[in-house]
Amino acid sequence: MIIEDLSVRFGAFTAVDGVTLPIPPGSAVGLVGESGSGKSTLARAVAGLVPYTGRIEGARRVQMVFQDPYASLDPRMTVGASIGEGLRGLGRDARRREVARLLDLVALPADLAGRYPRELSGGQRQRVAIARALGARPELLIADEITSALDVSVQGAVLNLVRTLRAELGLSMLFISHNLAVVRYVCDVIAVMREGRLVETGPAEEVVAEPRHDYTRALLAAVPRLTGERG
Amino acid sequence: MAGMTRRRGAYALRRLVRFAVALGVLMVASFAMIHLIPGDPVRASLGPAAPYELVEARRAALGLDQPLPAQFLGYVGGVLTGEFGTSFLTGERVGDVIAARLPTTLTLALAATAVALLVAVPLGMWAGVRTENGRRRGTEAAFTSVTGTAVAVPEFLYSIALVAVFAIGLGWFPPAGRAGPESYVLPVVALAIGPAAMIARMCRVETLRVLGTEYVRLARAKRLPSARLYVRHVLPGTLTATLTVCGLLLTALIAGSVIVEYVFAWPGLGQRIVESITQKDYPVAQGVILVYGVIVLTVNLLIDLALGALDPTSRLKE
Amino acid sequence: MMRTPSAWIGVSLVALMVVLAVIGPPIWGEAAERIDPGAVLQGASAAHPLGTDNLGRDLLARVLVAGRLSLALALLATLAGGLAGVVLGALPSVLPRRAARLVTATVNTLVAFPGLLLAMFIAVIAGLGARGAVLGIAAAVAPGVARLTQTLAASVAGRDYVAAARLLGVPRPLILVRHVLPNIAEPLILNLAQAMGGALLGLAGMSFLGLGVQPPAYDWGRLLFDGFSRIYVTPVVALGPAVAVALAGIGFNLLGDALARAAARTRAAGAAPAGAAPAPADPGEPDPDAVLEVRDLTVAFPGGLTPVRGVSLTLRPGEIVGLVGESGSGKSLTAAAIGGLVPYPGVVRAGALRLCGRDARTMPDRELGTALAMVFQDPMASLNPALRVGGQLAEVATVHLGASRAEAARRAVDRLGHVRIPDPERRARQHPHELSGGMRQRAVIAMGLMGTPRLIVADEPTTALDVTVQRQILTLLREVTAETGAATLFISHDIAVVGELCDRVVVMYAGRVVEELPVAELAGGAAHPYTRALVASVPGMDTDRSRPLAGIPGRPPAPGGIGPGCAFAPRCPVATSRCTAERPPLAPYAPEPGASTAHKVACWEAAA
Ligand SMILES: Nc1ncnc2c1ncn2[C@@H]1O[C@H](COP(=O)(O)OP(=O)(O)OP(=O)(O)O)[C@@H](O)[C@H]1O
Numbered sequence A: 001m002i003i004e005d006l007s008v009r010f011g012a013f014t015a016v017d018g019v020t021l022p023i024p025p026g027s028a029v030g031l032v033g034e035s036g037s038g039k040s041t042l043a044r045a046v047a048g049l050v051p052y053t054g055r056i057e058g059a060r061r062v063q064m065v066f067q068d069p070y071a072s073l074d075p076r077m078t079v080g081a082s083i084g085e086g087l088r089g090l091g092r093d094a095r096r097r098e099v100a101r102l103l104d105l106v107a108l109p110a111d112l113a114g115r116y117p118r119e120l121s122g123g124q125r126q127r128v129a130i131a132r133a134l135g136a137r138p139e140l141l142i143a144d145e146i147t148s149a150l151d152v153s154v155q156g157a158v159l160n161l162v163r164t165l166r167a168e169l170g171l172s173m174l175f176i177s178h179n180l181a182v183v184r185y186v187c188d189v190i191a192v193m194r195e196g197r198l199v200e201t202g203p204a205e206e207v208v209a210e211p212r213h214d215y216t217r218a219l220l221a222a223v224p225r226l227t228g229e230r231g
Numbered sequence B: 001m002a003g004m005t006r007r008r009g010a011y012a013l014r015r016l017v018r019f020a021v022a023l024g025v026l027m028v029a030s031f032a033m034i035h036l037i038p039g040d041p042v043r044a045s046l047g048p049a050a051p052y053e054l055v056e057a058r059r060a061a062l063g064l065d066q067p068l069p070a071q072f073l074g075y076v077g078g079v080l081t082g083e084f085g086t087s088f089l090t091g092e093r094v095g096d097v098i099a100a101r102l103p104t105t106l107t108l109a110l111a112a113t114a115v116a117l118l119v120a121v122p123l124g125m126w127a128g129v130r131t132e133n134g135r136r137r138g139t140e141a142a143f144t145s146v147t148g149t150a151v152a153v154p155e156f157l158y159s160i161a162l163v164a165v166f167a168i169g170l171g172w173f174p175p176a177g178r179a180g181p182e183s184y185v186l187p188v189v190a191l192a193i194g195p196a197a198m199i200a201r202m203c204r205v206e207t208l209r210v211l212g213t214e215y216v217r218l219a220r221a222k223r224l225p226s227a228r229l230y231v232r233h234v235l236p237g238t239l240t241a242t243l244t245v246c247g248l249l250l251t252a253l254i255a256g257s258v259i260v261e262y263v264f265a266w267p268g269l270g271q272r273i274v275e276s277i278t279q280k281d282y283p284v285a286q287g288v289i290l291v292y293g294v295i296v297l298t299v300n301l302l303i304d305l306a307l308g309a310l311d312p313t314s315r316l317k318e
Numbered sequence C: 001m002m003r004t005p006s007a008w009i010g011v012s013l014v015a016l017m018v019v020l021a022v023i024g025p026p027i028w029g030e031a032a033e034r035i036d037p038g039a040v041l042q043g044a045s046a047a048h049p050l051g052t053d054n055l056g057r058d059l060l061a062r063v064l065v066a067g068r069l070s071l072a073l074a075l076l077a078t079l080a081g082g083l084a085g086v087v088l089g090a091l092p093s094v095l096p097r098r099a100a101r102l103v104t105a106t107v108n109t110l111v112a113f114p115g116l117l118l119a120m121f122i123a124v125i126a127g128l129g130a131r132g133a134v135l136g137i138a139a140a141v142a143p144g145v146a147r148l149t150q151t152l153a154a155s156v157a158g159r160d161y162v163a164a165a166r167l168l169g170v171p172r173p174l175i176l177v178r179h180v181l182p183n184i185a186e187p188l189i190l191n192l193a194q195a196m197g198g199a200l201l202g203l204a205g206m207s208f209l210g211l212g213v214q215p216p217a218y219d220w221g222r223l224l225f226d227g228f229s230r231i232y233v234t235p236v237v238a239l240g241p242a243v244a245v246a247l248a249g250i251g252f253n254l255l256g257d258a259l260a261r262a263a264a265r266t267r268a269a270g271a272a273p274a275g276a277a278p279a280p281a282d283p284g285e286p287d288p289d290a291v292l293e294v295r296d297l298t299v300a301f302p303g304g305l306t307p308v309r310g311v312s313l314t315l316r317p318g319e320i321v322g323l324v325g326e327s328g329s330g331k332s333l334t335a336a337a338i339g340g341l342v343p344y345p346g347v348v349r350a351g352a353l354r355l356c357g358r359d360a361r362t363m364p365d366r367e368l369g370t371a372l373a374m375v376f377q378d379p380m381a382s383l384n385p386a387l388r389v390g391g392q393l394a395e396v397a398t399v400h401l402g403a404s405r406a407e408a409a410r411r412a413v414d415r416l417g418h419v420r421i422p423d424p425e426r427r428a429r430q431h432p433h434e435l436s437g438g439m440r441q442r443a444v445i446a447m448g449l450m451g452t453p454r455l456i457v458a459d460e461p462t463t464a465l466d467v468t469v470q471r472q473i474l475t476l477l478r479e480v481t482a483e484t485g486a487a488t489l490f491i492s493h494d495i496a497v498v499g500e501l502c503d504r505v506v507v508m509y510a511g512r513v514v515e516e517l518p519v520a521e522l523a524g525g526a527a528h529p530y531t532r533a534l535v536a537s538v539p540g541m542d543t544d545r546s547r548p549l550a551g552i553p554g555r556p557p558a559p560g561g562i563g564p565g566c567a568f569a570p571r572c573p574v575a576t577s578r579c580t581a582e583r584p585p586l587a588p589y590a591p592e593p594g595a596s597t598a599h600k601v602a603c604w605e606a607a608a
């Protein structure tokens, strides 16, 4: 699929300015940039949640996983009902089996289906949100800062899940994060965004190893590193 | 800076436009009031026994025999020149009634506002500071139940109780009428208690909110003396909400004054409007309701403008 | 909900009113209508405790009977107004843009009008009587409900779960029914309960003015209207209806309050006394080289919650110590305890809490206010939005150092410049919202530099900032520490940031220090399984992309539910039976004999 010349305006303010970005099938494209650079707006436009100008081709079924796992599940619906909402045209039993399968896919026990979000930890909620998105069999999965509201010890497990799902299901992904190390770990391609525009796009290792744009260099230099990591 | 001034100007302009629109709608509503009355208002007012000629004469005097648009233009023109028609009952010009009674009503309402604010703001802040973080549950319970009760009792009960105790029982104050300064005491108190309780509650909640902010935590980490902490760091944060409530309060006071005036036979607009509605004196009712409406809109406009001028963050959204 | 006496009173009063409405007319109906020409206009007597009216009817009976009509009319008005309000409030979310805006503007204007005024307006049109009054009060209730519905619905419609449902192709009306309405129902119903009290009083007021219920029907307001004309002669006749109205008003209001509080309360802890902490160990002699010396610090909350349990820390001049751990491990409370900022009802106990060798708990404000600098997480929230930046800095100097205003202002500008805020004179005159997040955090740091800080406590100072700005703030903190010779306690959940900035790292888990080590050993030489897992679960710029990250299964224990053994045992891959039974002490760790003593760990399996 490809995003072509996509722009989003809010009144006089241009949040996304003429972005062109191909997302080859089965690949994960990482989007990095500072807060306010337009990452989330771009994601919401691709998902069809905000009006935009430009073209998005070849992505009919788009699903999204949101940043805050505490806000992205309806507190009054059970986990099973939330996941089941996207499964239409299935009978009761088929739907229950499908929910169980999806829960299994994100490594959660099937009996979680009867529970409410408030009984779940942040990491579990984020898995439920992923399961809900997968239920709609998306061609493109957008993950908007899905680990930044999670505790460090849980973050790793969610990132592992994303990687396994990609490998198993051949998902295309648009993976948004402000954390370059996370993006580098998960994605094949990195796109760097600044003030609504893409300033650099390239294969992940290449962008990290030989950044071409000054801004990418500044971002890379700012990434905190454990000293003596190699030692 | 210049951008901000411009934003503020645009904000004030928007508020003014909105005020003008609301004023127009208010005119239409008060004009329509007479026409929405089922049947013939003049007949309703004069009674079934009134002679046909009298009814027709009244109708003509009111302009009710003309086509609607002409009537409306006549009404707007009249209002703009201070001409609101004449009372069915007394034949007075409604404009004169308003001119004579509006100042009395406003004095009462403003006095009550001042009293309510002077008592409630310090009280609410004090209660907030004392009960921070669920400290002193006893104080909190006493404060909330006393103010909660005070809010829940309507003006007419305060009025009656005050008359019964202080005017009839003790004879300290006159039971009715407007004479010397002592005649103000009971009506002002009756009018001020409810709003004062409301502001005190709100002030406490706001104080608690501000006390919980990170900037107060930082101010505490600086070890500022408590007087400075409360007056300089906490008070300004509660101002916006207090001012907003003041607007509500003033308009509520205007409505409350209707009842208080009625009980104390206070020669204001309120007393007159009750009379005009029960007696079906429609021109008076129409005129007075319009005046009340304009007061409400004006108070809201002033509060909005004040909020806009005060708010340093200029988060002036719609 | 029934925790407070006022809630009890509210519930009982409302229950009483409802009972009265049900049983009043059948029991006293006859007495209320019995005309007695021999007893007209009487005052209180044994036969008629509240007197009689102009037809000799017993007023007490009439008050008891009138309850039904008063409540019924109020209920009717509330339901009518509530329904109209909900519809008006929900309309904008289904109407086209223009029409929606018109509805919103109308509602916003109507909300400003006091109910009584609207009610009188309607009463003029609908005529005197119960119908006009009910319509009028309903019109007075509606705008408030509409406004509430609108704001609530708008906030729910903006939630991510609604966006998710839209993405799943759930149609708009279904979203309204399934997601929006259920999530706004509770506050709406609550509001209607409160509106009911208002409607009751409003109707009573209308009847009292003679604009509501007309004879021969009567409600409390009408009885009061009749009684009021006789108040100068027999005041008791006004007593019955007045008390009834007052009790009803108070009852509904207290009930509404109690409901609101019950809805807002997040299962608050009971009033049990703070969990008994073991007596702190002997404080010992002050360490002459330490800037900060904390021995055996415990923070407890009522209900047996002890989020910080026996933490000891020592910071030396010029040193930056990182405090890491996951959310809820007690980092912030440790910082708050050092600053004396633990909120009530938290109880702080410590064997020693010394700043430069002196007990910080008894230090005069003047000294503590200049020797201790604190920086918090959210720079947007930590400056007072109502005051100018310069003034907030300057007050430290005027209050604690006795500087004149001009001196203080000059020093504030100087300090702002010192933390490399460009054009400090201008910035000092501005309000916080005119500064960027990074600049505000610099300003907070500058505030700490107004005095002569010995200790800087920074609680997640860069978490809310972008990486590039984070980098600048970290650099600034390092410079400031070096130049002032102060010690810095840097709190973060980001182990990479800590690894980069700090000299020493203290790892907390479930309220205790589980490992303390020089930063050089963090990446490769950590001894505690938790620390190791923490390091391994964070991807770095050269993590192998083909291998899964190490994760930590499970989640941290709740501060209430920690057993006698190692708190990490349920998640620990190398736990033994000893671990669940006995808590490992924090002991020096030396893999090879003769290694530095700076490394300490609390783990049975780590002991070399
Ligand atoms: N005022 C309070 N009353 C009761 N419990 C509290 C209070 N403040 C904090 N706690 C509890 O104390 C524990 C430690 O909280 P603390 O804020 O110190 O954690 P933290 O390590 O700073 O976490 P984070 O990384 O999320 O900032 C938490 O379980 C919290 O729920």
Ligand code: SF4
Pocket: C528, C529, C530, C566, C567, C568, C569, C570, C572, C573, C574, C575, C576, C579, C584, C602, C603, C604, C605, C606
């Ligand atoms: S003491 Fe036991 S449970 Fe605790 S960290 Fe060490 S090995 Fe794991």
Ligand SMILES: [Mg+2]
Pocket: C331, C332, C333, C459, C460
């Ligand atoms: Mg914290």
